[in-house]
Amino acid sequence: MTDQTPISREDRVEKLKGVGSQRKRVEDARFTQGKGNYVDDIKMPGMLFGDFVRSPYAHARVVSINTEAALKVPGVLAVLTAADLAPLGLHWMPTLAGDKQMVLADGKVLYQGQEVAFVVATDRYAAADGIEAVEVEYSELPVVVDPFKALLPDAPVLREDLEGKMVGAHGPRKHHNHIFTWEQGDKDATEAVLAGADVVAEEMVYYHRTHPCPLEPCGCVASMDKVNGKLTLYGTFQAPHAIRTVVSLISGIEEHNIRVISPDIGGGFGNKVGAYPGYVCSVVASIVTGKPVKWVEDRMDNLMTTAFARDYWMKGKIAATKEGKITGLWCHVTADHGGFDACADPTKFPAGFFNICTGSYDIPVAYLAVDGVYTNKAPGGVAYRCSFRVTEAAYFIERMVEILAIELGMDAAELRRINFIKADQFPYHSALGWEYDSGDYHTAWDKALAAVDYEGLRKEQAERVEAFKRGETRKLLGIGLTHFTEIVGAGPVKNCDILGLGMFDSCEIRIHPTGSAIARLGTISQGQGHATTFAQILASEIGLPADSITVEEGDTDTAPYGLGTYGSRSTPVAGAATAMAGRKIRAKAQMIAAYLLEVHDNDLEWDVDRFVVKGAPERFKTMKEIAFASYNQAIPGLEPGLEAVSYYDPPNMTYPFGAYICVMEIDVDTGVHEIRQFYALDDCGTRINPMIIEGQVHGGLTEALAIAMGQEIAYDEMGNCKTGTLMDFFVPTAWETPHYTTDHTTTPSPHHPIGAKGVGESPNVGGVPAFSNAVHDAFRAFGLRQSHMPHDHWRIWKIANGLGLHG
Numbered sequence: 094m095t096d097q098t099p100i101s102r103e104d105r106v107e108k109l110k111g112v113g114s115q116r117k118r119v120e121d122a123r124f125t126q127g128k129g130n131y132v133d134d135i136k137m138p139g140m141l142f143g144d145f146v147r148s149p150y151a152h153a154r155v156v157s158i159n160t161e162a163a164l165k166v167p168g169v170l171a172v173l174t175a176a177d178l179a180p181l182g183l184h185w186m187p188t189l190a191g192d193k194q195m196v197l198a199d200g201k202v203l204y205q206g207q208e209v210a211f212v213v214a215t216d217r218y219a220a221a222d223g224i225e226a227v228e229v230e231y232s233e234l235p236v237v238v239d240p241f242k243a244l245l246p247d248a249p250v251l252r253e254d255l256e257g258k259m260v261g262a263h264g265p266r267k268h269h270n271h272i273f274t275w276e277q278g279d280k281d282a283t284e285a286v287l288a289g290a291d292v293v294a295e296e297m298v299y300y301h302r303t304h305p306c307p308l309e310p311c312g313c314v315a316s317m318d319k320v321n322g323k324l325t326l327y328g329t330f331q332a333p334h335a336i337r338t339v340v341s342l343i344s345g346i347e348e349h350n351i352r353v354i355s356p357d358i359g360g361g362f363g364n365k366v367g368a369y370p371g372y373v374c375s376v377v378a379s380i381v382t383g384k385p386v387k388w389v390e391d392r393m394d395n396l397m398t399t400a401f402a403r404d405y406w407m408k409g410k411i412a413a414t415k416e417g418k419i420t421g422l423w424c425h426v427t428a429d430h431g432g433f434d435a436c437a438d439p440t441k442f443p444a445g446f447f448n449i450c451t452g453s454y455d456i457p458v459a460y461l462a463v464d465g466v467y468t469n470k471a472p473g474g475v476a477y478r479c480s481f482r483v484t485e486a487a488y489f490i491e492r493m494v495e496i497l498a499i500e501l502g503m504d505a506a507e508l509r510r511i512n513f514i515k516a517d518q519f520p521y522h523s524a525l526g527w528e529y530d531s532g533d534y535h536t537a538w539d540k541a542l543a544a545v546d547y548e549g550l551r552k553e554q555a556e557r558v559e560a561f562k563r564g565e566t567r568k569l570l571g572i573g574l575t576h577f578t579e580i581v582g583a584g585p586v587k588n589c590d591i592l593g594l595g596m597f598d599s600c601e602i603r604i605h606p607t608g609s610a611i612a613r614l615g616t617i618s619q620g621q622g623h624a625t626t627f628a629q630i631l632a633s634e635i636g637l638p639a640d641s642i643t644v645e646e647g648d649t650d651t652a653p654y655g656l657g658t659y660g661s662r663s664t665p666v667a668g669a670a671t672a673m674a675g676r677k678i679r680a681k682a683q684m685i686a687a688y689l690l691e692v693h694d695n696d697l698e699w700d701v702d703r704f705v706v707k708g709a710p711e712r713f714k715t716m717k718e719i720a721f722a723s724y725n726q727a728i729p730g731l732e733p734g735l736e737a738v739s740y741y742d743p744p745n746m747t748y749p750f751g752a753y754i755c756v757m758e759i760d761v762d763t764g765v766h767e768i769r770q771f772y773a774l775d776d777c778g779t780r781i782n783p784m785i786i787e788g789q790v791h792g793g794l795t796e797a798l799a800i801a802m803g804q805e806i807a808y809d810e811m812g813n814c815k816t817g818t819l820m821d822f823f824v825p826t827a828w829e830t831p832h833y834t835t836d837h838t839t840t841p842s843p844h845h846p847i848g849a850k851g852v853g854e855s856p857n858v859g860g861v862p863a864f865s866n867a868v869h870d871a872f873r874a875f876g877l878r879q880s881h882m883p884h885d886h887w888r889i890w891k892i893a894n895g896l897g898l899h900g
C-alpha cells in the first residue's frame with residue numbers, strides 16, 4: 094500500500110478540506126432532495142399514534158375526566174390520564190431546572206394548552222376524533238399572566254404542590270409564586286457607586302416572550318420491545334444522552350436497555366433541549382400497548398406549549414462620570430417562567446449566564462439579582478439561539494448604554510469606545526464573575542464604523558432630522574449600534590452540570606485500514622452542519638481528507654456520552670474533543686511511522702498529511718499508509734488498530750464577540766420600517782468553515798429581525814395565547830429579510846485546542862439589540878428613551894404618535 098503521489102504542499106492542504114476551507118455542506122445533498130430522515134418519516138410495523146387533550150383554560154381545576162365515549166371511537170385503543178400514570182409515579186417528571194412538571198394534569202392545569210389526557214389510536218386522525226370525545230369538566234380559577242401581579246400577597250396560589258415549601262431547587266422562596274432569587278456581584282459597593290455618581294441612567298428594559306418556532310415541531314417514536322426489555326426512542330432531541338438518562342431515572346428501565354436516537358432534526362433552536370410530556374406518554378403507551386407509538390406536535394401545540402424564550406423584565410441602573418466612563422451597573426430581573434421552571438440552565442445558574450450583562454465594557458462594580466416567578470403561561474424559557482439568557486443580557490446592556498448616551502448627550506459609538514475592555518486586559522475578570530478568554534473590541538469596532546462610514550451616516554441623519562422638521566420628509570433614519578460579547582461552550586465541569594451531569598463533551602474516532610475514518614460525537618446537529626465542520630477539524634489534525642471522514646451523532650448506542658447541542662457549545666466543547674482525540678491518533682501514528690522508517694519518534698515532524706524524517710524530506714509515511722500499517726505491521730507489542738476517544742472538559746467558556754450596525758428608514762406615518770443596510774462583524778476565533786459561519790450569521794440575524802420587529806407570544810388577561818398560529822406569529826420570509834453584509838476579525842481562544850469559539854448564537858445575541866437600537870435611534874432626536882419590543886408597524890406608529898410627530 095503506497096501513496097507517494099508527489100503533489101505540492103498547497104495541493105495536499107487543499108485536498109484535506111481542513112480548518113478554514115469553504116467546504117460545501119455534506120448534509121445538503123439529502124436535505125435538498127427530500128431524502129432527510131426526520132422523526133415523522135419513521136414508520137414501524139403496527140405503529141400507533143398518540144395525541145393530547147389540552148386544556149382550553151390557563152388556570153382551572155380538573156373536576157373530572159370521562160374517557161368512555163372516546164374509547165368507543167373507532168381506532169382509539171387507550172386514553173391515559175394522570176390517574177393511570179400515578180401508580181407508576183410518572184404523572185410528574187423532573188425538569189432540567191430542578192423543578193418538576195406535570196406529565197398529565199394532576200388535579201389542575203396551569204396554562205392554556207397543558208396536556209390533560211393522551212389518546213392512543215391507530216392513526217393521527219383517529220386520535221384527533223378520540224380527543225374530541227374525551228369529556229373534561231373544568232372549574233376555572235383566577236389567572237395571573239403578569240409576573241409582578243403574581244408576587245402580590247393575595248395572588249392565587251399556582252403551584253399547590255409546592256405549598257408551604259419555602260426552599261426550592263435554587264434556595265429560599267419568598268412567596269408562593271416565587272421560584273428563586275439569584276444574586277451576583279457586590280450589592281453594597283454598587284449602591285455606593287450609584288449614590289455618588291455624576292450621572293445615573295435608570296430604565297426598565299423588557300425582552301418579550303417569543304418562540305423559536307422551528308420548521309419541524311417536536312415529536313418522538315417510542316418502541317418497547319418487551320421480549321428483550323429494550324426501549325428505543327427516536328425523537329427531536331438536542332441532547333439525546335441526557336434524555337436517555339432522564340428516561341432511565343424516571344422509568345426505572347436500566348440505561349443500557351434504552352437506545353435514544355435523534356435522526357435528522359428540522360431546526361432545534363433550543364426548543365428541543367428539554368423533556369416534554371409527549372415523550373413520557375409515548376413511552377408509557379408503548380409499554381401498555383406493546384406497539385410502537387408516535388407523537389408529533391402540530392404547529393399550534395409547538396407554539397403554545399413548548400419551550401418559549403425570554404420574558405425578562407430587566408430593571409437597570411448604570412452610573413458614569415460626566416466624561417462617560419461607566420462606574421457601576423445594577424440590575425434586577427423579574428423572570429417569568431410560566432407554570433413550571435423548565436429552563437435548561439446549568440444547575441448553579443438558574444438565570445443562565447445572564448451575569449454576562451456587563452457586556453463588552455470594563456465596569457468596575459456590578460450587582461445583579463434575578464427573581465424567578467411562576468405565572469399561568471407555558472413553561473420553558475430555554476430557547477432561541479441562546480439557551481442561557483445571553484441574548485437577554487446583551488439586549489439589556491446594549492439598551493442601557495444607549496440610554497446612558499442620551500443622558501450624557503454623547504455619541505453612542507464613542508461612549509462604547511471609551512468603555513470597552515482593552516485588548517491587553519484579557520484574560521479579563523468581570524465584576525459579575527466571568528473570566529473572558531480573549532478579545533479585541535476596539536479593532537472590531539473601528540473596522541465596523543469605517544465599513545458603514547459612521548460619521549457620514551450621522552451627518553445624513555442630522556440633515557434628515559432638519560428636513561423632517563421643515564416638513565420635507567416623513568422618514569427618519571435610525572443607526573442601530575451593538576457591540577456584544579457572548580459566552581458559550583458550557584462548560585467546565587467544575588461549575589456546569591445539568592441534573593448532576595457534568596457538561597463535558599466527547600468524540601470517538603476509528604480509522605479504517607484504507608485511510609478513511611468515522612468520528613462519533615456526543616453532540617447532535619439540527620442543521621448546523623456538524624458532519625461538514627467536525628470532519629474539517631479532524632482532517633487538519635490527522636491528515637486524512639474531510640471527504641474520507643464520516644461524522645455521526647445522535648445514537649446513544651454508538652456515540653460516546655455527551656451533553657448535546659445548544660448554547661453554541663458543540664464547537665467549543667465537542668469540537669475541542671475532536672481535536673484532542675485526533676491528536677491521540679496522531680501520537681500513535683507517529684510511533685508507527687517511526688517504527689516503519691526505522692528512526693526515533695523525535696526525528697519525525699508532522700507535515701499536513703504525513704510524518705517526515707527531519708532533514709530528509711524524501712523519507713516519510715503518509716497517514717494513509719500508517720493507517721494500513723496499524724492493522725498489520727504495527728510495532729510488536731503495540732495494540733493494532735487506530736482508535737481514540739476524548740472526553741473534553743473545557744478549562745473555560747469561550748467569549749465570541751461582534752460589532753453590528755443596522756441602518757433603518759422609518760416612515761413616521763405608517764410605522765413601516767425598511768432596513769437599508771445591515772453590517773455584521775463576528776469574531777468567533779479560528780473559523781472552521783467560513784461558508785457555514787456566514788449561513789449561521791444570516792439565519793441568526795433573520796431570527797433577530799423576527800424577534801425585534803414583530804414576533805411575540807402574547808397572552809390576554811385570561812391567559813389565552815393570542816399568537817398560537819402562523820397567522821398571528823410573525824416568521825419573516827425572503828420578502829422581509831434584508832441583505833446582510835458579513836465581516837470578521839479573528840481573535841483565537843487561548844484555551845481551545847484549535848482556538849475556535851462558538852458562533853451559532855452570536856447573530857441573534859447581537860442582532861436583536863442592533864435592530865431595536867436602530868428604531869430607538871431614529872426617534873432619539875425627538876426624545877424617545879425606551880420602548881418595548883417587538884417593534885411592529887403598529888408599535889412604531891404609536892411611538893411616533895406618542896412623540897407628537899403626527900401633527
Ligand code: PCD
Pocket residue numbers: 331359360361362363364366475476477478479480481619620621622623626627658659660661662663664665777778779780781782783785786789792849850851852853854
Ligand atoms: N469558529 C467556528 C464556530 C462554529 N463553526 C460552525 O458553525 C456551526 C455552529 O457552531 P456552534 O456555534 O458551536 O453551535 P452548535 O453548538 O453547533 O449549535 C448550537 C447553535 O446553533 C444555532 N444554529 C442553528 N442552525 C440551524 N441550521 N439550525 C438550528 O436549529 C440552529 N440552532 C441554533 C442554536 S439555538 Mo440554542 O439551542 O437556543 O442554545 S444554540 C444554537 C457548526 O457547524 C460549527 O462547526 C465554525 O465553522 N467555526
Ligand SMILES: [Cu+]
Pocket residue numbers: 478479480481482483484580581660661854
Ligand atoms: Cu447562549
